[in-house]
Amino acid sequence: MMREFEIERQFNVKIEVLKANKGVYYLKTNKGERCLKKINYGPQKLLFVYGAKEHLINNGFKGVDKYFLNIDGEPYALVNEDLYTLSEWIDGRECDFHNIEEVKLAARTLARLHEASKGYDPPENSKLKSDLGRWTHLMNKRIKSFDKMRDMVRKKNNKNNFDLLYLKSMEFYKEIGKKALKTLEESEYMKLCEIAENEKSFCHHDFTYHNIILDGNNDCNVIDFDYCKREVRTFDISNFMIKVLKRVDWDINFAKAIIESYNDVSPFLDSEYKVLYAYLQFPQRYWRLANRYYYNEVNWGQNTFGNKIESIINEQESMLKFLEEFKNVYNLE
Incomplete structure (x- = not known):
C-alpha cells in the first residue's frame, strides 16, 4: 500500500507487522515496536506537542511515548496531505482507577x-x-x-x-x-x-x-x-x-x-x-x-x-x- 511504503521511506524503517489497535496502529519494524498514529491537526500544533514531550524527557521525565523523526528531522510523515506520527510503543496495561x-x-x-x-x-x-x-x-x-x-x-x-x-x-x-x-x-x-x-x-x-x-x-x-x-x-x-x-x-x-x-x-x-x-x-x-x-x-x-x-x-x-x-x-x- 502507498501509505505503508511512504511511512517506511520517510521514517527509514521496514514494517514487518501492522495491526490496528484502539485508534492507532501497532507496528513491528526492523528497528523495534512502534506506534503509528494519524493525527487530525496541523504540523504547527504537532511541533508544540513534540517539543513538550522532548522537554519532559530532557527534564528527567522519561516515561512518555517519544516521537521518532523522519529523514528530514521532522516528527511526522506527510502522506497524501495526512500527517502521521511514529512513536515508541509502550508495552503494559492501563491504570486501574478502582485500585x-x-x-x-x-x-x-x-x-x-x-x-x-x-x-x-x-x-x-x-x-x-x-x-x-x-x-x-x-x-x-x-x-x-x-x-x-x-x-x-x-x-x-x-x-x-x-x-x-x-x-x-x-x-x-x-x-x-x-x-x-x-x-x-x-x-x-x-x-x-x-x-x-x-x-x-x-x-x-x-x-x-x-x-x-x-x-x-x-x-x-x-x-x-x-x-x-x-x-x-x-x-x-x-x-x-x-x-x-x-x-x-x-x-x-x-x-x-x-x-x-x-x-x-x-x-x-x-x-x-x-x-x-x-x-x-x-x-x-x-x-x-x-x-x-x-x-x-x-x-x-x-x-x-x-x-x-x-x-x-x-x-x-x-x-x-x-x-x-x-x-x-x-x-x-
Missing part, C-alpha cells in the same frame, strides 16, 4: 510531569496552545449554552428520551455551573494563571486511565499528549479526579489520596484548593454530553446518549455529598 494504590501512583506521576513541564519554550515555528485565563469565560459561555440547548429541544416536535431527560435535569446543572463560576471568580485563579505563565509549565489535558500505562516494572508511563497546552495544573488534577471519582461513586477517600500523593511530590499552594473545587463543581461531563448530542459532534446511537445522561443524573446525590465533604475537609468557604 487506590494505582490511583496514588498516577497522582505522583502527574505531579512529576507538571514539575518537569516547567520552563518550556515551544519551538519557533510551533503554535502555542494555552487556556490560561480562559476558564471564567468558558464557564460563563457553557452556562448560557444550557438555555440555548433547552430552546432547541422545546422546538422539537418529537422529543426522545434524551430530550426529556435533558429538560428535566438541565436547571440543576445550570445552577451548579453558576456556583462553580462564582467559586472560580472568588478564587485566586488569575494569580495562579500568572504563576503558570511565568513558570512556562503545561498540562497533559487528557490524563485518564487509557493514557496512563503501567509497564512490567510497574512504572507509570504517560501517552497521548495531543491535547497538551499551557494551563493551571489544578485543571489536570480535577480532570483526573473526576475520571476516578465517577468510577468509585464519588468516594472522598480517593480524592484525598490523590491530593496527598500529589502533594508528596509537588505541594499545593493554599489558593489552589478553591480553584480545584470550582473545577470539581462545574458539570463539565453533563455539558459536554449535551453539547455533543445537540451539535452532532459524535455519531453515537440514541441508546448510548440516553444511557450516558441517565448515569450522570444518577450520580447527582453522591456528587453533591462529595462536594460538601470536600468543602469541609479543605476548609473552603
